[in-house]
Amino acid sequence: MNLTQIHQQEVICALATPSGVGAIAIIRVSGLGSIAMVNSIFKGKNLERAESHTVHFGTIYTGDQIIDEVLVSIFKVPRSFTKEDSVEISCHGSDYIIRQILKLLVQKGARIAKPGEFTQRAFMNGQFDLVQAEAVADLIAADSEASHKTALNQLRGGFSKKLSGLRSELIHFASLIELELDFGEEDVEFAGREDLRILIESLQEAIAPLIDSFDYGNALKEGVPVAIIGSPNVGKSTLLNALLNEEKAIVTSVAGTTRDVIEDTIVLEGLKFRFIDTAGIRETTDLVESIGIERSKAAMEKADIVIFLFDSEETFLENRQLVSLLSSDKEILWVMNKIDLNAEDAEKLKADNPEIILISAQKQQGLTTLTATLVTQVNKQAANDTVVTNLRHYEHLLKTQDALSDVLSGLATGVTGDFLAQDIRLSLHHLGEITGTIVTDDLLDNIFSKFCIGK
Structure with a gap:
């Protein structure tokens, strides 16, 4: 015991x-x-x-x-x-x-x-199982409809059932290959290599969307980071205040008022967003403002969605130059502010650039379109009902995928059954560690130590 x-x-x-x-x-x-x-x-x-x-x-x-x-x-x-x-x-x-x-x-x-x-x-x-146990903590911490729904699905065993199905198929072939090893001297083959290849490829196809869902799942859990980027005085702080419906950021007509990153959360249609108001990006000799601008660039890189805010054709072109600073996986929204002051220029610019969203943060115009677009951008990432939100699960899925790739490489080069069996066992091990089929006291202590006392 x-x-x-x-x-x-x-x-x-x-x-x-x-x-x-x-x-x-x-x-x-x-x-x-x-x-x-x-x-x-x-x-x-x-x-x-x-x-x-x-x-x-x-x-x-x-x-x-x-x-x-x-x-x-x-x-x-x-x-x-x-x-x-x-x-x-x-x-x-x-x-x-x-x-x-x-x-x-x-x-x-x-x-x-x-x-x-x-x-x-x-x-x-x-x-x-262990996935469901971890979902208990996620359910307690859920602060939006989306994170609640995801945690509840895992608590009810949605993710576990998918993994269990994958694992049981692999166990069947693993047992056949292990049986071959018992009859090694007789040169028999119980596990058809072509059937095994087809199975491994189908498993990889099933695991790939689970791996891809992690960024989306993590965003549901922690909040989707949205950076508001633009030149000084285009209304970034006014937009943040309008979205939050409170005076979170200082708003003045003086360029460079925001000198640090300001962050707050809001729930839109059941999804939590973390909006980040950043210092206006421009050339400056002010030391404090320069530090704020560097932090703005860092926030822009960490964000899943970047709102490029501008109020004229000039600031629109300035923002276009900033796109080169972003990695290719960012979702970008082009948003023109202050349309109550320059409606004609706004319509002209949108005619040439249909992707532009027109708003007036000061007058609360166009915000419904902006928030609906944000929700759409996030929801389109959801490929299926099973979403991975736990970093531990994600890491083991990656390791499972690598081990399965080694099985395919072994089949392609004709390695012996003992090497195939080793890679298959490794795949089973990583899948088992997710659900707790394979578990150690250290792993349990690490997982449950993060729970609150009384749960």
């Missing part, structure tokens, strides 16, 4: 709701003997005789002193989140009450749970 399994025999407890004074707080208790332990400090119904999934009113006490009136929820093995006997104590949200109840539990033999330990136990007890 390893250390993780030994720890699972212990009763753990933790506050499951955010710390701080609130109306209600929930303390979670899980492990062998957890119901009896809570029953020993509870006055009310005998919790050890209670049915699973029932709630009971009573008091928590120490000696003759009442700590609080509480509701206690009972979840019996295996019908609980952790698949262990579990109890949830709903008490009043006083810090003092919470401390006293946790202190009583520790005195009775429980220990305070480590970050993510409840979810880790759920994984170890087969409640779900």
Whole structure:
């Protein structure tokens, strides 16, 4: 029995709701003997005789002193989140009450749970795989409709099912090649090499869109970075304020007012965007402004979408020169501001450049078209419902793809079955590490240590 399994025999407890004074707080208790332990400090119904999934009113006490009136929820093995006997104590949200109840539990033999330990136990007890366990944290952190939908799909096993299907096909061929090795002296072939080549290529075709989805998935999770770039005084800060509907950035008629990168987020149609207002890019001898301009160029490179904002044909041409600073994978939106002041010039410029979006940030004109275009730019990156949002998954998918490429190279050069088997095993290993089919205690500790305590 390893250390993780030994720890699972212990009763753990933790506050499951955010710390701080609130109306209600929930303390979670899980492990062998957890119901009896809570029953020993509870006055009310005998919790050890209670049915699973029932709630009971009573008091928590120490000696003759009442700590609080509480509701206690009972979840019996295996019908609980952790698949262990579990109890949830709903008490009043006083810090003092919470401390006293946790202190009583520790005195009775429980220990305070480590970050993510409840979810880790759920994984170890087969409640779900590692991808689904990690999705629990993503679901808690979701702050937009898109990130919530992606996390929920992974929690329900959408990504896991896709990987499981790929892995099972590969296992079949791996077993045939391993069988060949057992009959090495008889020169038999159980796994058709052409069939194996077709399978490997189909697996690579299935994995490629998952790898490609990572940039999109990461944007859903963290927010799509959008840099607002342009010459000084074309209205970048005014546009940021208009999009955020607040005075986030200082707006003046003095060129060079914005000297640093200003950033804030907004949710548009369920997608989170991180808008970055940057210093106007121009030649200057002002040291502070020069530093701001360099930061603007760095922000432009980090952004997924770049809004080039201009207010005349002259500033439009200046922005055209900046395109050479960008890598080729950037989405670019050309946006002309201040159309309320020069409508005729705006229409003429758009006639020659249909991709231009016309707005007046000051007058709130054209912003709906701009935000709709931003949403469209992001949504077109979504190739399918299964989106990779986790860097660990992405790295192992890349390693799987490399190992599969080695299998194809081996087939092309006619290597022996033992080398093919080695590359196939490596592919299976990386797929297994994603879902937790292959796992180590160090990996689990690293993953679950990032969870909040109580989850």
